[in-house]
Amino acid sequence: MPEIAEVETVRNTLKSQILNKKITKVEVFYEPMIESNITSFTKDLINHSFIDIKRKGKWLIFETEDRYLLSHLRMEGKFFLKKSNEPKDKHEHVIFTFQDNTTLRYHDTRKFGRMNLIKKEELATTASIAKQGLEPGDKNLTSSYLLTKFKNKKLPIKTVLLDQTIISGLGNIYVNEVLFYARINPLKEASKLTKEECDLIVKGSNEIITEAIKMGGTTIKSYTSSLGVTGRFQQKLKVHKKEGEPCSICNTPIVNIKIGGRSTYYCPTCQK
DNA sequence: AGTGCGACCCGAACGC
DNA sequence: TGCGTTCGGGTCGCAC
Numbered sequence: 001m002p003e004i005a006e007v008e009t010v011r012n013t014l015k016s017q018i019l020n021k022k023i024t025k026v027e028v029f030y031e032p033m034i035e036s037n038i039t040s041f042t043k044d045l046i047n048h049s050f051i052d053i054k055r056k057g058k059w060l061i062f063e064t065e066d067r068y069l070l071s072h073l074r075m076e077g078k079f080f081l082k083k084s085n086e087p088k089d090k091h092e093h094v095i096f097t098f099q100d101n102t103t104l105r106y107h108d109t110r111k112f113g114r115m116n117l118i119k120k121e122e123l124a125t126t127a128s129i130a131k132q133g134l135e136p137g138d139k140n141l142t143s144s145y146l147l148t149k150f151k152n153k154k155l156p157i158k159t160v161l162l163d164q165t166i167i168s169g170l171g172n173i174y175v176n177e178v179l180f181y182a183r184i185n186p187l188k189e190a191s192k193l194t195k196e197e198c199d200l201i202v203k204g205s206n207e208i209i210t211e212a213i214k215m216g217g218t219t220i221k222s223y224t225s226s227l228g229v230t231g232r233f234q235q236k237l238k239v240h241k242k243e244g245e246p247c248s249i250c251n252t253p254i255v256n257i258k259i260g261g262r263s264t265y266y267c268p269t270c271q272k
Numbered sequence: 273a274g275t276g277c278g279a280c281c282c283g284a285a286c287g288c
Numbered sequence: 289t290g291c292g293t294t295c296g297g298g299t300c301g302c303a304c
Contacts, residue, residue: 032280072298075296075297076297110282110297112282112298112299152274155275164298171297171298260276261276261277262296262297263296263297
C-alpha cells in the first residue's frame with residue numbers, strides 16, 4: 001500500500017525511465033478512474049511528453065508543456081514499464097504508449113486509484129492538491145504549527161494525523177509508527193497535546209519518512225515499485241501489524257484497536 | 273466548521 | 289473442495 005515513501009520511490013524510478021518520450025496513445029480500460037473528461041484524457045496528451053514528475057503528498061504530478069496529470073495510487077496502484085506488444089494484464093487500467101513502443105501501465109487490483117488531467121493554471125484551484133498540508137521535512141512543520149491545527153480538534157490524535165490537510169503524506173502505517181516514536185496514546189484528544197508532544201511528532205515524522213524513503217518504502221501485501229524494487233522499511237516497523245508481539249522497549253504485547261474504523265497498533269505501556 | 277460514516281473495489285482470509 | 293461472508297484502506301461527499 002503506497003504511502004508517501006512509496007510514491008517518492010515510484011517518482012524517482014519513473015523519472016529515469018519516461019521523461020521526454022513522445023506520447024502516441026492513451027488508453028483507459030476503467031473509466032471511473034479518470035476524474036476529468038475522458039475524451040480529453042485520451043486526446044490531450046498525444047504528441048506531448050512528460051517533462052518532469054513532481055509530488056505533493058501522496059499525489060504524483062506528471063508535468064507536460066501545458067498540463068498536469070495527477071495520479072493517486074491509493075492502496076495498490078503501481079506503474080509498470082512494458083513493451084507495447086506485451087499482453088494487457090487484467091488489472092492494467094490505463095496504458096500510455098510512447099513513440100519508442102514502450103508503455104507506461106497503471107496497474108491497480110482494487111481500482112481505487114484516481115487520475116485527473118488538468119491545465120497548468122488549474123493546479124492552484126484543484127482541491128485534491130491545493131488543500132494538502134505541510135510535508136514531513138518542511139521547515140514550517142513545527143510544534144507551533146501543529147498546536148494551531150490541533151487546537152479545536154476533539155478527535156483522537158490518530159485520526160487527526162491521517163488528515164492530509166494538516167500533515168501531508170502520513171498514512172496508517174506511518175501514523176502508527178510516529179505515535180509510538182512520540183510515546184503518545186493514539187486515543188488522546190488532539191487538542192490536549194502538549195508542545196513537547198508536538199515536537200516529538202515533528203521529529204518522528206521527519207525521521208521515519210526520511211528513513212522510509214531511503215529504504216524504498218514499506219512492503220505490505222503486494223507492493224513493489226515499478227522497477228521491482230522492494231520496500232525494506234517493513235524491517236523497521238515497531239508496532240504496525242505487530243499485534244501480540246513484545247514491544248521493542250518494554251516487552252508489553254502490542255495491541256490492535258480500531259480508531260475511526262482504522263487499524264491502530266500501539267504499546268499500552270509506552271504510549272500512556 | 274467540525275464530525276461521522278457510507279461508498280468506492282476486489283483479493284485474501286475466514287467460516288461452514 | 290467449494291461456496292458465501294467479512295474485512296481493509298485513502299479519500300470524497302453527504303448528513304447532521
